[in-house]
Amino acid sequence: MATTEGTKLWGGRFVGNTDPVMESFNASIAYDQRMWDADIRGSKAYVKALEKAQLVSMEENQKILHGLDQIADEWAKGTFEIKPGDEDIHTANERRLKVSNYFFLFIDSAANLFKGLFVFRLGMLYLLFNPILCSVTLREINVLFPGYTHLQRAQPIRWSHWILSHAVALSRDVDRLLEIKKRVNVLPLGSGAIAGTYLAYDLLFFFKYEIGRIFSLCFFCVFFLAEFLFWASLCLTHLSKMAEDLMLYSTKEFSFVTLSDAYSTGSSLMPQKRNADSLELIRSKAGRLFGRCAGFMMTLKGLPSTYNKDLQEDKEAMFDCYDTVHAVLQVTTGVLSTLKINQSVMEAALSPDMLATDLAYYLVRKGVPFRDAHSLSGKAVFTAESKNVSLNQLTKEDLIAISPLFEDDVSSLWDYQSSVEQYSAPGGTAKSSVETQVEHLRKWTKILMQ
Template structure:
């Protein structure tokens, strides 16, 4: 019989019992449920609501249940519809009336909210640590291949030459923002609903500040209605996971392109590639593609929870049972993606020659040639037009800007002199962009120092 069956004459229908059960999902929160129950029991004893002997028996019984769960010796029964009832039922079976006193002054509403917040704090911290590992891998590649030049793109067309290290650090900065979002989700979860009971608080003299301290939470939630119905912290977690998955998807899209025969910019490790069942020559970037694909599922988790919450009246509603599966999935998926991406980035081979060869195509010096004229007094818009004429000439001759003679340049403008050759040198073009945040070696070295300092700061938050 269910722990709430006193008011009912008939047993639950087997199909509805299965439909209404959250145990297959929330049994993952067993450790958080036990921690919350131990804190609640200790507080009840301290307030004289139950005896210290009962509190000790409850704590010992819960510890033994946790040991059995972690050893795989605990039989979960779907008739106990959630992890909370499963543990409490077994506790009562093991220690008798003392176990039946555990739920004094508590509802499953504040209990499940507490468990979920503790879970989010733990998972957000784990994701923050995995985030740092991936950023470190990107930085390592940036340092190892510091002098490599590749074409930068807009619209997936050759635009301007940049350092490969600059490109890697762009993703490292995206992930730095992702870290802050994960940290914000952890902070959002760091509050204690325990003691709010079903929705209105309780007549027992509970000490909510004591359970807050016992559970290492930052503060008790001041409104009992809000305490049991708030799931913003889950939205914050899934949103943080969604944005980071979108960033990983962008990174993996480039890894897929770069590892293709057409680009040849990188070679992925065999450990992060697969073959074909029919084509012996194939080496497919399956894991990059899979990370790219999983981003959609995590965004789906976010949308699903938003739709669940959008019309709920205060306070608790059974709809909220649907809050955990998507959050657990999003956190687990992002952690898996972080680990896989870290391995891919750490082990990939950068083909500097292929990158540089492509950087010499597509008139990447065009902007610098226009700047050359502008610095000699020509209005930039006129300079832009003049260089456009030169590019058109190159297309007609099927050559590049560096293949034009000085006479060709002078035919377009007398401002061109012999030093125009310097403006066509890729290394010089890169080195000239030394403003803060630019792609020049000097600027990227400063950027490396800044992001390494950011990582050290972030490590202190774990």
């Protein structure tokens, strides 16, 4: 059924009805109804400002506030009835209230984002807090396993060092999120579609969000959302990277870790399978969010200044990113908190060739420039491969033939614990360094939780 234009907020200019297909195509109520609480709270603040500006009486103000409370109650109970002519959450609430004064100014996505930021903050902190306490404590701090570059065994590291590498990335995501919060901590009410408002009122006095200032330039409001979408994309890129590592480590070829049944699935054909679908979905969601971000950026790229109907696409992108990141954080937390490591398999995967760098360092301590030491160590690796023996099985004569600086004490190099302990600089994989990093993140977490 077509909608009569006269019933719309903007209908006075038009004659006749909107095509039903266009009516549906134009509407955003299907997804932006989630903003009902933000819309009503913003409307309450605005009508109080109108009373202060003497544009509505005290009696009118009380009637409107009472009506808004009734509408909020209907939304909360799930009894609010959406009509065919309700384009979005703002017009739906206005239609239900039947108020002639137009005070439903566009609140923008930032209003809903304030609530979301707090949820994300707690989710991120829990994600960091859980693996730090469960996996980087003394219980597992002595576990060594191969570190990889180019998917090839590189150097021995601590399992806790690997976890910390991802924890640090996520802590930086939290910092970025808090920086975004500072930038979106503004009130777009009163900016209007282009010119602002002629009404004089103090919105900050009435608005109950933690707003830092009024943002009166509508030209730029929508870019807050673009920044949020980018943040979500980067955050899930970090989680995807971690998920990819764990997928490899959980394969039979590696067998470093075992996922809980709660975060694994089976095969409809092969009974023996334990599929890491939780990790695969984490990885796929990163692509989903990047697509949302890129899609919205392409929408912005072609727009002229101020409001255009294209910007209706922002709510769906924001809600999808919010839901996706929230779900991924929950699943990732579950995966890490139930993950079992196979220490014996990890340590059995260590091999003497991973200490080739240590062999080069040995020569550096003898005064050889690292470039030359690297070359001599490489020759030792080649000799071992040619003789089909491991690097630590080369004889003293083999090593002296490569460099006369090799002496009996070279045998002390073939110890993985000693190798790991030499990297005691900040960010290194020595036990003392890992413990320092854990303590730093614990203090950082405690400060943010205050």
